[in-house]
Amino acid sequence: MNDAIDQVMAVMDAAFEPAFGEAWNRKQVLDVLALPGTYLLLAGTHGGEPADGAEVVGFALSRAVLGEEELLLLAVHPKHRGRGLGTVLLERFVAAARAHGSARLFLEMRDGNSAETLYRRQGFTSIGLRRHYYRRGAAGPFDAITFALDC
């Protein structure tokens, strides 16, 4: 498990622009993973679960609560972007949520993040806006758009 967290943190630190303040630190990741219903999906170089000891190049962190599920983080290492890995991870998240019996999926995205294309393509629609939700980055604050998908 520690190895997986090390790999997730390496992707996290490379994937998120510090100026936007979206990345989580190791403690935040460990604390949320200790909550019931929270799980990590890891992506190897082909997007699927990496074989034992293989490189982790992306991840999704999600939490299922009472028939709903929230995608907390989605990231692909910059060296591996633009090859569909983010799409595969998102599809795996939706499939996992359906398998858990979740009826509705949510995610928050910084307004202006180009990941919006990815989410809309998967069928997510925007349902709300949280003003100045991302405050930790030097470039902010930024609004968050809430997206939802009915399973």
Ligand SMILES: CC(C)(COP(=O)(O)OP(=O)(O)OC[C@H]1O[C@@H](n2cnc3c(N)ncnc32)[C@H](O)[C@@H]1OP(=O)(O)O)[C@@H](O)C(=O)NCCC(=O)NCCS
């Ligand atoms: C969002 C992210 C996971 C996408 O990963 P990816 O492996 O490049 O995704 P895909 O190859 O499946 O691309 C899907 C589409 O998303 C869009 N897209 C996503 N991120 C993009 C970026 N940084 N720049 C340009 N387009 C981007 C593109 O339209 C792309 O489609 P296209 O290749 O047909 O043009 C990755 O860019 C990332 O880790 N970003 C930083 C973390 C982040 O912002 N996560 C989302 C909010 S939690």
